[in-house]
Amino acid sequence: MILIGRLLSPFVRRTQVSLNVLGFECQRNPLGTATDSAAIGELNPLRRVPALVLDDGEVLIDSIAILDYLDELVGPGRALLPAAGSERRKAQRLLSLAVGAAEKTVVAHYEKSRRPEDRFWDQWFDAALGQALSGMAALEAAAPGDGGWLAGSDMSQVDITTAVVYEFINIVLPGQIDENDFPRLKAIARRMNELEAFSSTHPSVE
Numbered sequence: 043m044i045l046i047g048r049l050l051s052p053f054v055r056r057t058q059v060s061l062n063v064l065g066f067e068c069q070r071n072p073l074g075t076a077t078d079s080a081a082i083g084e085l086n087p088l089r090r091v092p093a094l095v096l097d098d099g100e101v102l103i104d105s106i107a108i109l110d111y112l113d114e115l116v117g118p119g120r121a122l123l124p125a126a127g128s129e130r131r132k133a134q135r136l137l138s139l140a141v142g143a144a145e146k147t148v149v150a151h152y153e154k155s156r157r158p159e160d161r162f163w164d165q166w167f168d169a170a171l172g173q174a175l176s177g178m179a180a181l182e183a184a185a186p187g188d189g190g191w192l193a194g195s196d197m198s199q200v201d202i203t204t205a206v207v208y209e210f211i212n213i214v215l216p217g218q219i220d221e222n223d224f225p226r227l228k229a230i231a232r233r234m235n236e237l238e239a240f241s242s243t244h245p246s247v248e
């Protein structure tokens with residue numbers, strides 16, 4: 043398998059962490075959307091990352107679909123999301139908050155990094171950032187204060203994605219999260235970093 047995309051993308055990174063946690067052998071081709079759009083477009087018509095090229099050449103697009111496939115491969119006993127019922131619904135709700143926060147952070151980040159400076163729209167930036175931080179606040183409120191995980195007794199996709207997004211905001215929009223804003227999410231990110239499967243994917247490695 044080959045994972046397409048750079049680890050700065052929270053969607054690529056959560057996919058890489060999940061591949062590592064689940065023990066899949068996978069290469070990575072760090073194509074960037076700003077520089078390698080045409081090459082990415084050959085795999086994903088939307089020209090977005092991540093994409094996952096399977097050994098038989100099939101290409102999966104979108105981290106949600108890729109992670110669903112990985113969970114299916116390992117089966118319900120090792121899957122990173124609960125299989126059904128209220129546990130799955132709870133996990134999916136929290137995951138939607140984390141993924142949504144990632145999406146809105148990308149919007150705010152692109153407003154700064156991709157627009158010509160004289161066309162920067164501060165209200166749009168503030169609105170997107172506000173939505174991202176509101177999602178993070180909801181995750182903070184849902185996080186256990188006893189050193190547990192966000193969705194159930196074991197580490198799950200919710201913890202992986204939340205920790206990735208927490209770090210992503212701090213990397214691309216430094217100073218927007220105060221050290222004391224989300225202490226429980228900060229603690230989850232710290233615990234995730236104790237795992238090589240997570241710490242080895244820090245965007246600075248490439």
Ligand SMILES: N[C@@H](CCC(=O)N[C@@H](CS)C(=O)NCC(=O)O)C(=O)O
Nearest residue numbers: 051052053075090091092104105106
């Ligand atoms: N829903 C998608 C979102 C993927 C996404 O937006 N990726 C960004 C990188 S962080 C991208 O490819 N952006 C380029 C663009 O939208 O032009 C997923 O979960 O994979």
